[in-house]
Amino acid sequence: MYRYDTYDQTLVEERVAQFRDQMNRHLAGKLGEEEFRPLRLQNGLYVQRHAPMLRIAIPYGMLSSTQIKTISDITRRYDRAYGHLSTRQNMQLNWPKLEDVPDILGELAKVQMHAIQTSGNCVRNTTTDQFAGIAQDEIEDPRPWCELIRQWSTLHPEFAYLPRKFKIAVTGATSDRAAVQVHDIGINLWHTDDGDVRARVLVGGGLGRTPMIGSVIREDLPWQHMLTYIEAIVRVYNQFGRRDNKFKARIKILVKALGIEEFRRRVDEEWAHLENGSQTITQDAIDHARSFFPEPERRVVEQSGIDAFEQARQNNKAFSRFVTNNVMGHKVNGYCAVTLSLKHHTHAPGDITADQMDLAAQLADEYSFGELRVTHEQNLVLSDVPVDQLEALWEVLDANNMASPTVGTLTDIICCPGGDFCSLANAKSIPIAQAIQQKFEDLDFVYDLGPLDLNISGCMNACGHHHVGNIGILGVDKKGEEYYQISLGGSSLDDASLGKILGPSFYREDVPSVIEKVLQVYVRERDTEERFVDTYRRLGIKPFKDHVYA
Incomplete structure (x- = not known):
């Protein structure tokens, strides 16, 4: 992965010093909020509902084990021992103190990280x-x-x-x-x-x-x-x-x-x-x-190791499920890319604890040349895992609630922080995601549905990408009450499309049952091997609307 040259390092360190001075002047009352606002935004610092939020840049989603260990340490010292991965492949801290942000940026600069242009009216993280x-x-x-x-x-x-x-x-x-x-x-x-x-x-x-x-x-x-x-x-x-x-x-x-x-x-x-x-x-x-993205020195995975991996898939149903959904083929024979799921229903989608960060760093060093990737779906990826070590890796992940075998399925939900944190949100997103995950815990049912993107946003800013979810959920405000609007038929893939609103919005407690009714139409009407979005495009929205509002 890319490593800073002298110019990069100097730029980032000088930016930290500059922002430290700006912060000191602001805290001393010499720099008003309107003057300070564009300065903090271009350093990734927001003011949220309950506390500041700092967005850390992860260029094109690539992290080293050293970098994620540093973030883990920062969350323990300056935050509440967790972070949140965004759909732009960045990391957000939800609870830093305003006066601590320059120190956080200084710690990040030591490992070639920053928060420059993660906010503001500028070119954001590519x-x-x-x-x-x-x-x-x-x-x-x-x-x-x-x-x-x-x-x-x-x-x-x-x-x-x-x-x-x-x-x-x-x-x-x-x-x-x-x-x-x-x-x-x-x-x-x-x-x-x-x-x-x-x-x-x-x-x-x-x-x-x-x-x-x-x-x-x-x-x-x-x-x-x-x-x-x-x-x-x-x-x-x-x-x-x-x-x-x-x-x-x-x-x-x-x-x-x-x-x-x-x-x-x-x-x-x-x-x-x-x-x-x-x-x-x-x-x-x-x-x-x-030259900054060289091929790692991968060892040759012997055919016997590949055969043993295939045998383990046949013998262990849970491992096989994990491989089917969380493991992607690799351009090098004998290797694979492994997605570490951050979608356990006990915490918000995309949240990762300091302990999980430390574990991810350890596993990256042990199995993937010290490299991690952040996904748009708010998970992590180990990019170079030998298949003869995959079962051992899975056992560790499973023991730490990072092996949910549901990547790309209904419960691999994309979700913004919503009203629990964001001052712009009309409604909460996290409780909706958790309720849907608990509603559809039957893995056999989830797998039978096939690939299905469900995305949730707490407001029209669409940080949860609800417009391009096969099923999208948008929080709306109706006279001070939280309601949820459902849309169908979106996609962010090659066949990109925007979802169409199903009809009038729903109370929070009704959303899981509404999703269930939508899925009932799909299961009843789909052709063999047809994805949800294909069935929707073939039938149109009417049969879904008729069943949901009957």
Whole structure:
């Protein structure tokens, strides 16, 4: 994974010192809240319902064992001994004291971490496929390209105060696991027949109050021009994006208002000033970026070890379930990627305790070259596990409530912190997720349903990505009471789509039974091997609505 050079380290340390001074002036009353607000936001510091919240950047979701151990230590010393993984592959601390934040940032800087641009109206953390570099269907490793985008966007002087926040996602696989179609800019890397890298660029996607699927602005952008073309897009947005209404300030609103053809014309006009300029990527630059993501020195897994693994699957039903749902194939024979589930119903989806962080670090060192990945689904991944060690790993995970064999199923719920923490939320999200998990504890039933995404957001900001859940749940406020709106048919995959609202909203206690009724229609009407979203698209919303509101 990428390691800081002297420039990176100096920048981060100076940023910590700068923010420490800003915090001291604020606490002394010399820097008012309105002046301090943009400064704290660009260092990832929010003021939530009960306490400050600090969002720690995890660039393209990659963590070392040393880094997660440091975060574990920070949560014990400065927080309540846990963190929360977000859908943007970052880590959030929910209970730090305001005056402690500079010290926390100082501790993070020692292990090449920061919170820069995890909030504010700037280019946020660039995200990618959690299986980047090891997926069997990968065409091009997106991590070096994400790193170049990170370097370009960090403290970019022209884009420090955009009309609104700006999010970029990159994928290099045939299957989109980075949700590129619902980002401000989405990039899909592909190869020409002669092996040259090209980028399919989408613009104007996003969720929130006005969800939209992105539009293709370039099909075959040569790799050398990736940064200059992105810069042209952001320049057009910075110049013409609305600043009079924050609800209409995202780039998706501008793209829709202008139309993709006119938006493309303006981008091309701006790009004419940038193409072949100083930001053009050279072969040396991409080679340098790629050098930070070398192949680990994997030992050869003998056929006898592979055979023993297959035998263990046949002999142990619980282990077999774990392998089926939580283990993904690897580009190297004899290896796999293992998802560590953080969806136990005793705690909020995506929460990870300090003890679990320490265990994850230990397991990463023992089984996966000291490397971890954060997923968009709020879980962790060990990316390089030999299959002849998989059963031993599973036994440890199972003993620590991190082996729930439900990844990609109904109960692998994406969930924002909701009204329990967030001051913007209309309703609580966590209790809904826990109630649904407890309602559907029968694993045989959950497996029979097949792949199914259920996403929950506590407000229209859609941090839980409810718009693209096969089943989406949105908390709404009705005269001071918490209600929940259900939507069906969303997807963040290659067949990306936005869910359609089922009908009037429901009381909190009714939500699990409503989900049950929705699933009854699916089970009754599905064809063989048909996913929930396929059945919905074939039937439309009417049969689901008729059954739920009967």
